[in-house]
Amino acid sequence: MEPPWITKGRGRGRGRSSSVVSSRSSYGSSSSSSTPIIQRGGMSLVKLNSKTQEKASSSSSIHLEDIPENNPLYAQLQEFITQKQSNTFAAIAREDTTDDMKTYEKVEKREMIFLLENSDIQRREEPWKIFQRYLLNGLYFPGESYKTWKYYETLLISTGVEFQHFSGYNTGENVYNFSKMIVKQVIHIEDWGISSMTERQISLNNVKMNFTYWDYIQAFDKVLCYNNERHKHTWFIKICAKIFANPMPNWFLNWWSYHGPTIKILPAPFLNLYKEWVKISPDLNKLYQQDHIPYLQQIEQICFFIEFSIPWIHKWIPEVDFTEEQIPCLYRTYYNNFWDKLMKKDPQTKTIYGQ
Structure with a gap:
């Protein structure tokens, strides 16, 4: 199956986002x-x-x-x-998103999906089967029945987030092996409307649905919960530098602690750039001196990945464990990896794509 878009941009330059040709473009389009x-x-x-x-x-x-x-x-x-x-992203993703978890960096924070009954402990080594016992096939989180994964994706599309999905070999319709998420805008609560409960509207399957700012925040988590029937789905995520046009809300910093990468995934050339950049970045100096942001290494890393438009590969798996009160529960554990394409050489310029 020919992918509907081509990766044009290669991350060169500060804050540039990759230009993307959609399925309506001249390449891969029947209308042109x-x-x-x-x-x-x-x-x-x-x-x-x-x-x-x-x-x-x-x-x-x-x-x-x-x-x-x-x-x-x-x-x-x-x-x-x-x-x-x-x-093409499809070819690159097939090559880069391997199932070898050793290449991924485990995120320190994890999300509790739901509490389990004691009888589930005996199936601790089968978290996916426990997962399916509590939720119907195709659902990835508990909640209102109408707030499906597609609901949250449509919500984010209406607020400045771009999605592309790709099916692999021997998969059914609407079953994806990997997906792309590019965040072009993060809305601050002060820019939402009269209040956080002010409703906006989307159309899903020709049905009008309303959502609030709290639905918008949840969407950034819920939309990444999708997984395919083989339980090997991966996400390509990139945050565009244009989100710096508005103040970064604190909930986004919390979102990053679950889904965002750290400098641990960076290869040597990018890590060396990071170490030099933190010393001279005018944006960091502004955050510390004018906006009185606490000195957190997380802030440095978030700004670095976003300013240089560095994408990453993201995936998750369920794990059975216990809460602090020793109640059995199902956790969602996250993993991130560097997008190896940035370290490959351009055959024409002989420089790495991430130059």
Whole structure:
């Protein structure tokens, strides 16, 4: 299945976000089949849809195999096609989101999903089966029946968050192996409306639904609870630097402590940049001196990942454990990993993509 968008940006520069071509763009879109994807002189190579192919079937056409291998155009087309295939997020995600948990950094904080009964302890080594015993298939958290995972995703889309989902091999419809989440805006409570209970509206399956600021906060947690039937779903997450345009709400700092990365996942080049950046960053100096933010290493790391638009890979698994009162419960444990694509070399510039 051809992915509907291509990763164009490569994280170069401070605070730049990757430019993304959606499924409505000229590449991978049936509505723009006449747009050349490569052009040489007066000749163009275009991506045809089914209707165009039918019209072209009666006329002469040229294919890659029709071009002699000693023709310079053959090598250029091969390189172009290979680059397009390797640069898609789908191809990268299949390569990078391995199931080897040793490559992931375990997050210190974890979330309690719900309390268990004592009879569940005997199945402690089967947390997914316990999970499914309490919740129907396709549900990932307890709560109101209408506030599904799709409800929270639609809510966030209406408030400046972008999602892309990709299915892997041998999976059914709407079953995803990996997803992409790009946060372009974080709304502060002072910008919401008259009060935090002021309602906004979304449309889900042609049904109008209302939500408040508290639903908005919950959505950032609930939307990441999705997992596929193989229990191996991974998230690609990036926070755009433009969120610095408004004050960062404290609930977002708490969200980061569960879902955000730390510098422990950074490879040496990025870690060295971080150590130099914290010494000279004017934004950090402003936070400490003017806004009187406490000196927290977490603040430094959050600002670093966001300012340089460094994405990360995120996943979770359920675990059976006990509360402080020794009541059995099911926890959601989180893991983060560095996106290895940033450390790969661009075949043209010979520099790493994260340069």
